[in-house]
Structures are given as structure tokens and as C-alpha cells.
Amino acid sequence: MTQSTLGDTSGTTPSAKSSSRNRSPFRANLSKADYERAFDILEQCSGAACLPDFKERAVEAISEHFALRHVSFFAGATFHTVFEDSAPLTAGKTAKMLPEYQDRWxxxxxxxxxxAMRQLVSSGVSSLDELQAMGQLPAAADAYVRYFLSSTWRMQTAAALRLELSAGHTALLGMFDPEPGKIGASEAATLRLLSQQMSAMARGLPASKPQAALARLSVRQRQVVRLVADGLSNAQIAEILSLAEDSVKKYVTRILTTTGCQSRMELALLARAQRI
Structure with missing residues (x-):
């Protein structure tokens, strides 16, 4: 965990900084079981080949290891646009909550x-319990909690985990549960550790499955893709690469299947976007 996660220690001596880190509740609340839970979640997410795959693994892992039944994954170009995600990943009741949320809340x-934004930017996690403990909520946010989360959907636990994605984009993984107190001090501390490590994973992932598939193509397949992107026919590609035209056709068919592209045009656009 970085120093910023543990609070501002400016103006203190090195020994005082060390003491401050040791006293931090974010670290002090982490037990062996908490670290094991974090490692299990990271391992579950580590095999993701692209962002959509990572989203699914992250939602499943958080839901499983924190016993939270209702989890969502919103993403946006900036922190503020995260809440406008038109197609977030939803699990549990968050799928049913989504239309009313998008329309009204x-x-x-x-x-x-x-x-909450200060917490999420500085430490990666914010919870409803923490925010309520700070004092009175803004009127609109209080209405959101009272009428949307509590009265309509009976959610007593709510928390958000902030993740950094590629190209400077941001994600918020929302966690909800009807049972109060599901995100206590140790859970929040574990999530803060996960925020950094999961962000490191997510930042390096391509945004789509076709982009991930392009990265796994062989050298010869990538040569074919570049020529397709240049608008060349199978016959022209065959001449340039000294291949039989039938071989080029097979290459193109296999590449389309691997990337999930539906046409040469789609493959060409993808290749140009990725500058392959």
C-alpha cells in the first residue's frame, strides 16, 4: 500500500512516518485471513485477457469472497462519467435496480x-457506514440512501471500490447487501489493498476481446491482418507473402474466428485502431 493510502504524514520525521504507518487502521485491521482473501481474489482476476473478462471475474470474486449478493461494475472516461455508464455489468438485484437508478438516481x-470522492481517490474505497459516520449527508444523497437503497431495495450495506483502467479511465465496483455491517473495518481495509493491486491488473488490459485476440496472433497472422487493413485482396496478399491464395483465405478465416470479427472490414477497422 502506498503512503497516500495511509493518510497524510507530511511534516513528520522518518521514525514518526513509520510509526504512523504501523498505527494505521487500514493495515492494523488486516489479519492473515484478510490477506488470504485478497490473494484469492487477485488470483481469480489474474487470468483475465481483456477488460470485459476482468469485469466478470472481479464481480464474481468480490461477491464470493465478501459474501455480497449484489455487485455492479461501472466504468467511464472520468470519475464523474462513471455514473453515466449505459451498460454496466450487474449481478444480483443490481440488474433490477439499474433502470430506476439510471432514470432517476x-x-x-x-x-x-x-x-466519497475524496475517499475513493485517496484510498480506493468508500462505504455508506463511513460516510454516515462523518456527519449529515447532502440532502440529495440522503434521499438516494433513504428512498432508493433502503426503502425500495432494502439495501443496508453499500460500498464502492475504485479501480484505474487503461487510458486514464476509471471504474467503480459497487457492493450492496440487505444485511447491515457487511463492510466493516477489516473488509474496508482488504478492499483498499485490492484497489491498488486490481488497478495494476486492469490498467494493462485491452478494452475488448477482439483487441486481446489481436495481441495473441502469430507473426504471420499479424502480417495478414496488416495487409487486410491496407485493403488488399487475398490474391494480392498471397503474392506479397509468397503464399497460395487458398492459404491466405484460410488465414483470414482463422483470424476472423479468433478475433470474433464478422467481416474483413471490421477486422481492418480493429487493426487500424490498434495500429497493428
């Missing part, structure tokens, strides 16, 4: 308040 989300 997204702009009032408690995790978009200044206090």
Missing part, C-alpha cells in the same frame, strides 16, 4: 458526493 449517488 444516478446524479444523486452517494458515492458521487465530495466526501
Amino acid at each position: 444516478a446524479r444523486y449517488d452517494i458515492f458521487g458526493t465530495p466526501a
Whole structure:
């Protein structure tokens, strides 16, 4: 965990900084079981080949290891646009909550308040319990909690985990449960550790499965893709690469299957976007 995760220690001596880190509740609350849970989640997410795959693994892992039944994954180009994600990944009741949320409540989300944003940017995690403990919530956020989360959907636990994605994009993994207190001090501390490590994974992932598939193509397949992107026919590609035209056709068919592209045009656009 970085120093920023543990709080501001500016103006203290090196020994005082060390002492401050040792006293931090984010570290002090982590037990062996907490670290094991974090490692299990990271291992579950580590095999993701692209962002969509990572989203699915992250939601499943968080739900399983924190016993949270309702989890969502929103992403956006900036922190503020995360809440406007038109096609987030949802699990449990968050799928049923989504239409009302998008239509009425997204702009009032408690995790978009200044206090929550400060927590999410500085430590990667914010929870409803922590925000309520700080004092009175803004009126709109309080209405969101009272009427949307509590009265309509009976959610007593709510928390958000912030992740950094590629190209400077941001994600918020929302966690909800009808049982109160599901995100306590040790859970929040574990999630703060996960925020950094999962962000490191997510930042290096391509945004789509076809992009991930392009990265796994052989040298010869990538040569074919580049020529397809240049608009050449199978006959022209065969002449340039000294291959039989039938071999080029087989290459193109296999590449389309591997990347999930439906046509040469789609493959060409993908290759140009990725500068392959």
C-alpha cells in the first residue's frame, strides 16, 4: 500500500512516518485471513485477457469472497462519467435496480458526493457506514440512501471500490447487501489493498476481446491482418507473402474466428485502431 493510502504524514520525521504507518487502521485491521482473501481474489482476476473478462471475474470474486449478493461494475472516461455508464455489468438485484437508478438516481449517488470522492481517490474505497459516520449527508444523497437503497431495495450495506483502467479511465465496483455491517473495518481495509493491486491488473488490459485476440496472433497472422487493413485482396496478399491464395483465405478465416470479427472490414477497422 502506498503512503497516500495511509493518510497524510507530511511534516513528520522518518521514525514518526513509520510509526504512523504501523498505527494505521487500514493495515492494523488486516489479519492473515484478510490477506488470504485478497490473494484469492487477485488470483481469480489474474487470468483475465481483456477488460470485459476482468469485469466478470472481479464481480464474481468480490461477491464470493465478501459474501455480497449484489455487485455492479461501472466504468467511464472520468470519475464523474462513471455514473453515466449505459451498460454496466450487474449481478444480483443490481440488474433490477439499474433502470430506476439510471432514470432517476444516478446524479444523486452517494458515492458521487465530495466526501466519497475524496475517499475513493485517496484510498480506493468508500462505504455508506463511513460516510454516515462523518456527519449529515447532502440532502440529495440522503434521499438516494433513504428512498432508493433502503426503502425500495432494502439495501443496508453499500460500498464502492475504485479501480484505474487503461487510458486514464476509471471504474467503480459497487457492493450492496440487505444485511447491515457487511463492510466493516477489516473488509474496508482488504478492499483498499485490492484497489491498488486490481488497478495494476486492469490498467494493462485491452478494452475488448477482439483487441486481446489481436495481441495473441502469430507473426504471420499479424502480417495478414496488416495487409487486410491496407485493403488488399487475398490474391494480392498471397503474392506479397509468397503464399497460395487458398492459404491466405484460410488465414483470414482463422483470424476472423479468433478475433470474433464478422467481416474483413471490421477486422481492418480493429487493426487500424490498434495500429497493428
